[in-house]
Amino acid sequence: xxxxxxxKPRFTRVEVHRMVQEKSDRIEKAILxxxxxxxxxxxxxxxxxxxxxxxxxxxxxxxxxxxxxxxxIIQQGGFDKVSKSSQTATVEGAATGANFAKEIAAQYTTxxxxxxxxxxxxxxxxxxxxxxVLSSAENYAKQRAPQxxxxxxxxxxxxx
Numbered sequence: 001x002x003x004x005x006x007x008k009p010r011f012t013r014v015e016v017h018r019m020v021q022e023k024s025d026r027i028e029k030a031i032l033x034x035x036x037x038x039x040x041x042x043x044x045x046x047x048x049x050x051x052x053x054x055x056x057x058x059x060x061x062x063x064x065x066x067x068x069x070x071x072x073i074i075q076q077g078g079f080d081k082v083s084k085s086s087q088t089a090t091v092e093g094a095a096t097g098a099n100f101a102k103e104i105a106a107q108y109t110t111x112x113x114x115x116x117x118x119x120x121x122x123x124x125x126x127x128x129x130x131x132x133v134l135s136s137a138e139n140y141a142k143q144r145a146p147q148x149x150x151x152x153x154x155x156x157x158x159x160x
Contacts, residue, residue: 064117067114
């Protein structure tokens with residue numbers, strides 16, 4: 001004679017799905033929060049170097065970041081108008097930087113990315129003269145990104 005034990009769940013599939021979705025949403029929020037912080041830190045790093053004289057304000061205004069999640073821009077920062085004598089110049093810099101970041105973001109259709117740019121065409125020429133437009137921000141990101149990823153992994157592992 002066999003004994004059968006019936007286990008009856010005290011939850012529904014809908015409840016399981018809701019719980020999984022809540023955890024997924026918390027993970028997504030943590031990722032986006034940390035990538036946004038990294039983007040802001042990189043923009044601050046780039047703007048604080050002051051290794052070049054920005055005549056119009058365009059170059060500094062064109063510095064900013066976008067956060068991409070699964071092919072969509074979720075967050076944008078920087079691209080602030082730097083006050084200089086010509087307001088139209090700084091508006092141009094901010095718009096050019098934001099548009100350039102969006103062009104690059106279109107290449108990232110899966111996963112997550114933080115993209116930091118200096119959108120003016122002459123940014124590379126300024127860098128090539130030994131002046132720091134984004135170099136320090138890039139070095140900062142290379143150093144900081146592994147720390148951000150490790151922190152996220154830890155948070156996800158400890159998610160209850």
